[in-house]
Amino acid sequence: MSRADLVVVANRLPVDRVVSEGGESWRRSPGGLVTALEPVMRKPDRAWVGWAGQPDLDIAPFDFEGARLVPVALSASEIEQYYEGFANGTIWPLYHDVIAAPLYKRRWWEVYVQVNRRFAQAAADVVEQGGVVWVQDYQLQLVPKMLRELRPDITIGYFHHIPFPAYGLYSQLPWRRQVLEGLLGADVIGFQRQADAGNFQRSVRRVLRYTTRSSEVVVPSAEGEPRVAIAKAYPISIDADAFIRLAQDPDVQARATEIREQLGSPKTILLGVDRLDYTKGIRHRLKAFGELLEDGRLSVGDATLVQVASPSRQRVDAYAELRDEIELTVGRINGDYDTMHHTAIRYLHQGFPREEMVALYLAADVMLVTALRDGMNLVAKEYVASRIDNSGVLLLSEFAGAADELTSALLVNPHDIDGMKDLIMRAVEMSPGEQSRRMRALRRRVLDHDVEDWSQDFLTDIEKVRRVRRGA
Incomplete structure (x- = not known):
């Protein structure tokens, strides 16, 4: 099998398997990570290591749209314990400020x-001598160190797409040392926010006693001279031009008009778009909106809330309970x-x-990200683009990474229901002039820093490390 100069390692492959009467085929996945890395994968000598999305599916590497895809087989039991268990029952709630209680199962x-x-071995087998491996996210925090042990010749990057918690929370993790050592196998470790990078460095100092500057x-290295790893923020973005093109499409614009009409042409459409997850603040948003109706500050004839909640981790109990609670709340408010x-x-x-999402963005007067x-x-960035x-108007939680960049949004503490209600009313009543001033500033930021800039910034630092290593 040919080797690749750059290998992306992620929990999932960038494709979904489709089985029909005509046989088996693959189609590109719609996920955000796939979109974010698409500019990187367009170039030659690229490979992607990941799970194919179905249990006990053992298939050989194959080519898709010019990239080599290397499937990693997982059993149903491994999916239950590695993915639904440790990744999403332990790490996800712990790293999201223990909004739900993490479980620590040996x-x-x-x-x-x-x-x-297994992921580390698959990447080691496909990367060429002196190449680069870029590991993605919290499901694979141990892969960088494992890779370094298998292939000391390569340069390793890791990007952490979710928050990294403060030490007081991170210290609960029974395997805190092993996870930090796993991440520090990378030469460049990227985070969404500078605060996350700071939390990581504090944990490194407290747990491992390593020096940070x-x-x-x-x-430290057992072989001699210590190695320096870079750990800093590389805020991810979107393909802004793709959203602009869709927003300019007459068919999409006509669909936006149709959506407003189907909703009864209310004066104001408020929109929430989330995975159905307890970190997204959907319950807080519904509570604030319901109280505005109860207080008489909004009326159903004038305002409608559209809440898109895409299915997520439906086999995890906390998510099933969240769905029941949200649907009960929606039913009560509508009733x-x-x-x-x-x-x-x-x-x-x-x-x-x-x-359809862009049509919803065009139809919505107020975007609620809580x-x-x-x-x-x-x-938040898709709406702005x-x-x-x-x-x-974008109403944006100050606890989302996007708040660091999109400072012209109405920033809200979603735990403050009264404050959220006041900001929703401010958004509903905002003058066209103020809307325009704020949105121009927001759009300038999103358009000036798109997803290609994000990947280029990260890979530029990777390349600096690789050049130093080659010169050594």
């Missing part, structure tokens, strides 16, 4: 180690305030193609 950890080793971590002609909340528990904790939240006439 068997989950053992399988996590086992699966990470600025964006550098001094990693209290719906009329024969208007619905208070249009709730959609499903995903939509990008064209995450309790979020690495970045690209929905789609508002080509500079209208609309």
Whole structure:
């Protein structure tokens, strides 16, 4: 098998398997990571290592749109314990400020180690001599160190797409030392926010007693001279031009008009777009909107909330319970305030193609992003990119990574329900002039720093390390 100069390692391959009467085929996945890395994968000598999305599927590497895809087989038991268990039952809640209680199960950890080793071996087998491996996200935090042990000739990057918690929370993790050592196998470790990089460095100092300075971590080496790893923020972004093109499409614009009409042509459409996850603040948003209706500050005839909640981790108990709670709340609010002609909340528990999402962005007067904790939240940037006439208001949680960049949004503490209600009313009543001023500033930031800039910034630092190593 030919080797690749750059190998991406992620939990999932960038494709979905489709089985029909005509046989088996593959189609590109719609996920944000796939979109973010698409400019990187367009170039020659690229490979992607990941799980194919179905249990017990053992297939050989294959080519897709010019890239070599290397599937990693996982059993149903491994998916349950490595992915649903340790990754999403332990790491996800711990790293999101313990909004839900993390579970610390030794068997989950053992399988996590086992699966990470399999991913590392697959990457080691496909990367060429002196090449680069770029590991993605919290499911694979041990892979960098494992790779360094297998292939000391290569340069390793790791990007952490979710928050990294403060030491007081991180210290709960029974395997805190092993995870930090795993991450520090990378030469460049990227985070969404500078605060996350700072949290990581503090944990390194407290747990491992390693020296940190600025964006550098001094990693001792048994072979002699210590190695310096870079740990800093590289805020991820979107393909802004793709959203602008869709927003300019007459068919998408016509669909936006149709959506408004189907909702009864309310004066104001508020929109929430999230995975169905307890970190997204959907319950807080619904509570604030319901109280505004109860207080008489909003009326169903004038305002409608559209809530898109795409299915997520449906086999995990916390997510099933969240869905039940949200749907009960939506039903209660609609039962209290719906009329024969208007619905208070249009709730959609499903995903939509990008064209429909852009139509929703164009139809919405106010975008509500009320995450309790979020690495970045690209929905906020997608909404901004789609508002080509500079209208609309973004209400954005200060606990989302996007708040560091999108400072012209209305920034909200989602835990403060009264404060959120006041900001929603400010958004609803905002003058066209103020909308335009704020949206122009937001769009300037999103357009000036797109997803290609993100990947280029990260890979530039990787290349600096690689050049130094080659010169040594």
